Amino acid sequence: MNPSPPSAAAPAVALPDLSGTPYVTNPGVGGYRLVRAAVAPAAPPVLDAAQRAVVEHRGGPLLVLGGPGTGKTSTLVEAVAARVRAGTAPERILVLTFHRKAALALRDRIAARLGAHDPAGPGGPLPAAPQTATFHSFCYGLLRAHQPAERYAEPVRLLSGPEQDLLVRELLAGQITLARDGRAHVRWPDELRAALTTRGFADEVRAVLARSRELGLAPETLRAAARRIGRPDWGAAADFLAEYLDVTDLQGVIDYSELVQRAVRLVRRPEVHAELSGRYDAVYVDEYQDTDVAQVRLLRALAGGGRTLVAFGDPDQSVYAFRGADVNGILDFPERFPGSAAGPPGSRSSPAPTAPPPRCWPPPAG
Known part of the structure; x- marks a missing residue:
């Protein structure tokens, strides 16, 4: 049985949007269209x-x-x-x-x-x-x-906070295996290696990543600053930032800090x-x-x-x-x-x- 199109005289039905903003359906040929419900006029203060x-x-x-x-x-x-x-x-x-x-x-x-x-x-x-x-x-x-169509088959996806936390912890855990096999590109100072798998260290690394991107610091800029002031931990963080950006780019995802930074570069x-x-x-x-x-x-x-x-x-x-x-x-x-x-x-x-x-x-x- 073929469904008949909705009648033009059918009443509008009020539907709640997930955000709490009311919407109504307007019957039309072949389906419904959602539009915002009228907002009551407000008197001026x-x-x-x-x-x-x-x-x-x-x-x-x-x-x-x-x-x-x-x-x-x-x-x-x-x-x-x-x-x-x-x-x-x-x-x-x-x-x-x-x-x-x-x-x-x-x-x-x-x-x-x-x-x-x-x-x-x-x-x-x-x-x-x-x-x-x-x-x-x-x-x-x-x-x-x-977004260039030739670079992304799907729209870039925004990482949630928990997803970013999981990704950072997985990358840090992978550093241990890579270091054991002599293939690590990120060389953390000896006093920090024992902390690589802890939640507290992952939180600190996330904070460094976010602040670096908010300031517009590229990995090479952070790396140069680390050499200039003698901070090997900053140098390792710069290498980790480069790896993190490569991985998120390959996965077609982006975090909140990088989102604004890329928008700034785009607008320029x-x-x-x-x-x-x-x-x-x-x-x-x-x-x-x-x-x-x-x-x-x-x-x-x-x-x-x-x-x-x-x-x-x-x-x-x-x-x-x-x-x-x-x-x-x-x-x-x-x-x-x-x-x-x-x-x-x-x-x-x-x-x-x-x-x-x-x-x-x-x-x-x-």
């Missing part, structure tokens, strides 16, 4: 003078500092919505944050504010919303879009840089204090040179210091993102302005 200055900021880099509960995220939402209402196409705005849950919440809050001004009115189609993503999801999408290619420079008119970053060195390099490639970058952060609130987050990302913001694309000959570009701590009433939920 009352902004003070500092917040209004951020919302009305039209061009160039801007750093917005504020403590917990001061309304940084609410100001970000209002700034994005105001830019769209002023005529910027939503797809030309990029919003980056760190947690997937935070990215989903930001997307819905921005859509709710845009919905309050949607000319289609209640029940109409959802207004387009800017791209809202985590740093890692943005980088992964970038790599997938520019002239044709990719030109494409991305022409794609976004403004980039917004929430929780900027949690950026590491590689992520700041990515932002410079995306929105450097005096383009519009609005970063919100609190230097006293970083939760990723153990993963390479660097408070200098905030302290050095004016130097890394100068306020103009180029200054007069013989002079320096003007520094990026820093807005005073925002306040918001009513206080933002959560």
Whole structure:
């Protein structure tokens, strides 16, 4: 018996997405299509003078500092919505944050504010919303879009934390067998060999790998530093890093630190840089204090040179210091993102302005 196509008059069925975002099915000929359910329009918060200055900021880099509960995220939402209402196409705005849950919440809050001004009115189609993503999801999408087909038969796969831990421990255990057969390329100092199979040593090696890639250190750079200061353990770590990168490349997998580093290298290619420079008119970053060195390099490639970058952060609130987050990302913001694309000959570009701590009433939920 052949199934009949769904009736055009069939009611829509509400389905929950795994992320908690509601979707509905729209019956159509031959199947169903999942679309986001409408977000209820949200009333605007009352902004003070500092917040209004951020919302009305039209061009160039801007750093917005504020403590917990001061309304940084609410100001970000209002700034994005105001830019769209002023005529910027939503797809030309990029919003980056760190947690997937935070990215989903930001997307819905921005859509709710845009919905309050949607000319289609209640029940109409959802207004387009800017791209809202985590740093890692943005980088992964970038790599997938520019992945050379002749090099990868399948899309590159992102390693989970436990998978990376297992891979590092297997490679370390293999070092013992290779050393016994005289075929080891990584020569750990004698005092470390007994620890190669321990979980604690594997954790330390993972931390070295991650920090090296966040700083953009190639194995040969780390190896040269080891020779210069007389650290044979660093030299062994450099050799292990080279082997680790070879193995992950052969397996078509990538870890989180290498993901951002490869995205940075990709964005520096002239044709990719030109494409991305022409794609976004403004980039917004929430929780900027949690950026590491590689992520700041990515932002410079995306929105450097005096383009519009609005970063919100609190230097006293970083939760990723153990993963390479660097408070200098905030302290050095004016130097890394100068306020103009180029200054007069013989002079320096003007520094990026820093807005005073925002306040918001009513206080933002959560």
